[in-house]
Structures are given as C-alpha cells and as structure tokens.
Amino acid sequence: MKLCVTSTGNNLDAKVDFHFGRAPYFLIVNTDTMAFDVVKNTAQVTGMGAGVSAAQMILDKSAAAVLTGVIGPHAFHALKVAYVDIYEGLSGSDTVREAVERFKKGEYHEVTEPAGGPGRGRGSRGGW
Amino acid sequence: MVREKSLDAEVHKIINQRPIKTPVISITGGKGGVGKSTIAVNIAEALVQSGYRVALVDADVDGPDDHILLNIPLTDPLDVMISLPLIDDQKCTRCRQCVDTCRRHALFQPRDSSPILIGECNGCEACILVCPSDAIERGERTVGKTYKSEMENLMLFTGELIPGVEESSFVVNALKERVFNEAKDSDIIIIDTSPGAHCNVINALKGSNEAFAVTEPTPLGVHDLNLILKLLQILHIKATIILNRSDLPGVSGQIESVSKTYDANISVEIPMDDLLIKSYVEGVPVVRMYPEAESSKRISRLSKEIAAKYIK
Numbered sequence: 520m521k522l523c524v525t526s527t528g529n530n531l532d533a534k535v536d537f538h539f540g541r542a543p544y545f546l547i548v549n550t551d552t553m554a555f556d557v558v559k560n561t562a563q564v565t566g567m568g569a570g571v572s573a574a575q576m577i578l579d580k581s582a583a584a585v586l587t588g589v590i591g592p593h594a595f596h597a598l599k600v601a602y603v604d605i606y607e608g609l610s611g612s613d614t615v616r617e618a619v620e621r622f623k624k625g626e627y628h629e630v631t632e633p634a635g636g637p638g639r640g641r642g643s644r645g646g647w
Numbered sequence: 648m649v650r651e652k653s654l655d656a657e658v659h660k661i662i663n664q665r666p667i668k669t670p671v672i673s674i675t676g677g678k679g680g681v682g683k684s685t686i687a688v689n690i691a692e693a694l695v696q697s698g699y700r701v702a703l704v705d706a707d708v709d710g711p712d713d714h715i716l717l718n719i720p721l722t723d724p725l726d727v728m729i730s731l732p733l734i735d736d737q738k739c740t741r742c743r744q745c746v747d748t749c750r751r752h753a754l755f756q757p758r759d760s761s762p763i764l765i766g767e768c769n770g771c772e773a774c775i776l777v778c779p780s781d782a783i784e785r786g787e788r789t790v791g792k793t794y795k796s797e798m799e800n801l802m803l804f805t806g807e808l809i810p811g812v813e814e815s816s817f818v819v820n821a822l823k824e825r826v827f828n829e830a831k832d833s834d835i836i837i838i839d840t841s842p843g844a845h846c847n848v849i850n851a852l853k854g855s856n857e858a859f860a861v862t863e864p865t866p867l868g869v870h871d872l873n874l875i876l877k878l879l880q881i882l883h884i885k886a887t888i889i890l891n892r893s894d895l896p897g898v899s900g901q902i903e904s905v906s907k908t909y910d911a912n913i914s915v916e917i918p919m920d921d922l923l924i925k926s927y928v929e930g931v932p933v934v935r936m937y938p939e940a941e942s943s944k945r946i947s948r949l950s951k952e953i954a955a956k957y958i959k
Contacts, residue, residue, distance in 0.1 A: 562752065566750070566751075567750075567751045567752065567753075567766065567767065568749075568751045568752025568753055568766040568767070569752065570752075571752045571753065571754075571755050571765050571766045572752040574755060575746065575752075575755055575756060578756075578757075578758065593765050593766050593767075596765050597755040597757075597765050600755065600757045600763060600765075601755075601757045601758055602758070
C-alpha cells in the first residue's frame, strides 16, 4: 500500500516529523517495495489551513493512509472524506524507514476521532 | 531593532476618507480597563448636554458595554452576515481553481465530488470570483449584530460579535457602515474602540479626524500608550492623550516622555474621583449625575474644546 509518512527530510533515513500540516516533507512509501515519492510540503509556510492543504497534496499522490504524530481536526475531516486512513503516534526518534517497519508490524493503530481542538498548527487565527 | 512600517499614500487616502461630512473622533488606547468607554460615554453625554446631536459608536465588539454605562437597552438589531461558498455539484467541473485560490485553505477537493468547505472561511469570495463555471453560490453566515438605541439627542450604535467567532473586523465595518448611513444628521460621531492595536481597532479608527488615546500613569499604561500612538502614527491619524487616574502615584514622567516622542498632547488629566466611581456603579454618566465632580468638569471642558474644534 502507499503510506504517507511525515518527515523532516527527503529520504527514508531522515527522522520522522511529529506534525502533519507543518511537516517539511511527505514521503509516500510503497510498503511492499520501500520505493518512495518525495512531496515537499508547500503548505508548510502558509498561514492558515496548512493541514487541509497538506491533505490535498497527499490525496493527489494517491496515498491510501497517513502516518504522523498528531493530526488536526480539519485535516482529519478532509482525509476521512477522501477515504485516506489515518495513523497517529509517530515517535520522534525514529527514521521514516523504522517507522514504516513498525507500521508493517502493526504497532500503530488507526484513529477514527480527531485528537484535539483546532489551531494545532502555527497559522495565525486572527488577522482579519 | 524595530522594523519601521510605513504605508503608501494611496493606503493613507483610503484610511482617512469618510463617506460623510460629519466629524468623527475616536476614543482608544492600547490598554484595557483604562476608562475608554467611561470617557467616551461622558464626552457624548456632555456634548448632548450642550445641545448637540451625538452618535456614539461602541466598536468594542468583543464586549460592548456602553449601553450598560448609559443604562439603555440595545434595540433595532441587524444581523452582520459574511459570505460562504455553496458549491453546486452538478455545475462544478472539478477544475479546482477555487481550492487553489483559497488563501485560508478552507476548501478541499475529495476524489469523487465537488470541493467541500472544511477549514475556516472568512468570506473573501475569491472562490466565487475564480470559478469558471459559475458553480459557486453565495451563502451566508451570521457573525454578529449591530444595534441602534436612541435617547433624546444621543444615538448609540453598538456592534456585537458572536462569541467564539473571529470576524470582529467584519462587525466593526458593518457597524460603521450603518453609522455612516443612519447618523448623517448627527453633529459628531464618537467611536469607542476595543483595546489593543489590531485589525478591528484599525477599522474602528479609520476615518477619524482625531483619536484620543486614554491611558493611566502606570508601567502598563506607558507600554500600551506607546503601541497605540505608534499605530496612529502609521495610520496618519492625529493623536491626543487623555490621562486618566492622573493622580495615581505612578509614572507621569514617562507618559510625558511618550507624549513628546509622538508629538501627542495630553489634552486633559482626569484625577481619581469617588463620585465618578459612584456614578459608574449606578450606571449613570458622571457628567449627568454629579456635574460638580472634578472629573465631570474636566470632561465637560474637553467636550467643549472638541465641539469648538469640530462642530460648525
């Protein structure tokens, strides 16, 4: 399956990133072959709605599931609507390769409820 | 290092234009709790006592309370609405221009349907503008209310934001539009702003002939006075200081130094006054309840100066 892992770098040996919308990179990893696509997160630098924007990028790359640290409610909603499965709970010390191995062993559980309130990202809520 | 901010002449022109000829003054001040509303209400009342028709505008939309200080009910409500995109799934061609245009990233394109609204829309309508197939209709969302209450020669306009909603500036703008439409015959418009120096304060201040920054001689007062005077300087709005609780054993020297830095005169010093507190508790402006009070005399004198300067 195509699994999207939030990453601090552009290769499998980079450390994972705990954030979803603000992660610098998404690695779309084929869990069978470990082949991967790199998606640079252009939403990372924008103000509001980074999570929804990131969800759009991942959907466009046809990822079937997302593995990240924690995901905000808007992005959660977007991914659910798009039938992308969501796995939370990445450990910050793992590399992407290690995280995918853990995923394959079934160490992460799918989440069905958004974890917390809005404004997890760094986007300004005010300003208008 | 403070980054100096300056605006284009064109922007200043827009900021400082008024759709009507009625003079507009603002009562502001960076800090909360310094007496902005109390002073605004009393200036308005003093001008009414002098025979003028006054429109008082409570633009502190997060917590409007001028009506409480004046003890008059909020009447004549109007909803403040902002746009919301309604996407017609039949007409939508999935071109995604709306999704890519939305600066809030509030629209999301699922696999098999037209885009849906997921994030926080601020009603900018850019999606409607870019849609090539006319598939987006203008829905509406209520963000607040405006009110008009009348008491003899005083018209009180109040803006009220729905709690938890972030579009305070929309409510301020709708409030001012209503004032400019319905208070044309007033002799003067007095705008009581929120504390702070952010968007809704800027929108409240726009178009003012003069802004009075209320402060007090405390370290917080000095700090926040600096902020609001800086903002007024950026906006090119004439700034004047009202020093409330002037006899607090505080830091008057620092207030004077800020006054010099920004070339903003201290127009009046209002001492602490038990009668003002009593009137505040009763919900009656001090200039009406205790005209003999020192605070009343000083506010009335300032009001006369304002009238002489702005009302023909």
